[in-house]
Amino acid sequence: MIELAEKQPGYLGVESVRDNLGITISYWKDEESIKAWKENLAHTLARKKGRETWYNSFTVRVARVERDYSFDISADSSRKK
Numbered sequence: 001m002i003e004l005a006e007k008q009p010g011y012l013g014v015e016s017v018r019d020n021l022g023i024t025i026s027y028w029k030d031e032e033s034i035k036a037w038k039e040n041l042a043h044t045l046a047r048k049k050g051r052e053t054w055y056n057s058f059t060v061r062v063a064r065v066e067r068d069y070s071f072d073i074s075a076d077s078s079r080k081k
Contacts, residue, residue: 001046008037027065034062 005011005026010033016024028034037043050058 001043004040004042005037008040009033010036031062 002014005014010029012027012029014024014026016022026037028037
């Protein structure tokens with residue numbers, strides 16, 4: 001699905017983590033892009049198969065990212081070790 005999503009207009013990226021709990025976050029340019037992805041036939045079929053085969057439950061959240069920043073100590077060359 002990620003390869004298909006990457007080809008969709010408005011796709012910005014994806015982050016995914018799997019442990020005991022799995023979470024995947026996809027990022028889109030705008031609400032229109034999100035709607036188009038939801039209506040994509042292959043994505044619709046994958047969601048249907050997921051409900052029938054893999055998932056007992058899941059949650060979808062649509063949210064706007066207002067700010068994003070991070071810290072990476074290995075990228076801070078001014079710090080002495």
